[in-house]
Amino acid sequence: MNPxxxxxxxxLSFYRIVRRIPRGRVATYGQVAxxxxxxxxxxxxxxxxxxxxGTKHRVPWxxxxxxxxxxxxxxxxxxxxxxxxxxxxxxxxxVLFDAKERVSLEEYGWRPRR
DNA sequence: GACATGACGTAAT
DNA sequence: TATTACGCCATGT
Numbered sequence: 433m434n435p436x437x438x439x440x441x442x443x444l445s446f447y448r449i450v451r452r453i454p455r456g457r458v459a460t461y462g463q464v465a466x467x468x469x470x471x472x473x474x475x476x477x478x479x480x481x482x483x484x485x486g487t488k489h490r491v492p493w494x495x496x497x498x499x500x501x502x503x504x505x506x507x508x509x510x511x512x513x514x515x516x517x518x519x520x521x522x523x524x525x526x527v528l529f530d531a532k533e534r535v536s537l538e539e540y541g542w543r544p545r546r
Numbered sequence: 547g548a549c550a551t552g553a554c555g556t557a558a559t
Numbered sequence: 560t561a562t563t564a565c566g567c568c569a570t571g572t
Contacts, residue, residue, distance in 0.1 A: 442569070465554085479570075497553090507553080
């Protein structure tokens, strides 16, 4: 069975959005939720992405960050190993973190048209 | 159905 | 800028 296909439809809509985030750019959970038509379901984007651990998929989950302020994003994964993995993946595609473990959304934020 | 949980976000302090 | 408080809502129990 396909581990992704069998997830709830809401989650699939999140995955569709996340797949559109280009290499080297990042989005926030709230942004993904908004684009998926669920303005106040940012938390659930995290749920959906967490469910991908250890599965075969093509979802660039590392490009989704939590809001750390008006212009910054940061890792929200609770598991330290997962957090380190996310940072490593992002740095490998050119996304740099500042001294406070934050990413500038001005610089790396994904700004989709429509 | 009630209740707790959580990879969130915003406003208030 | 940092911390706290609270709203939100799909899932799992």
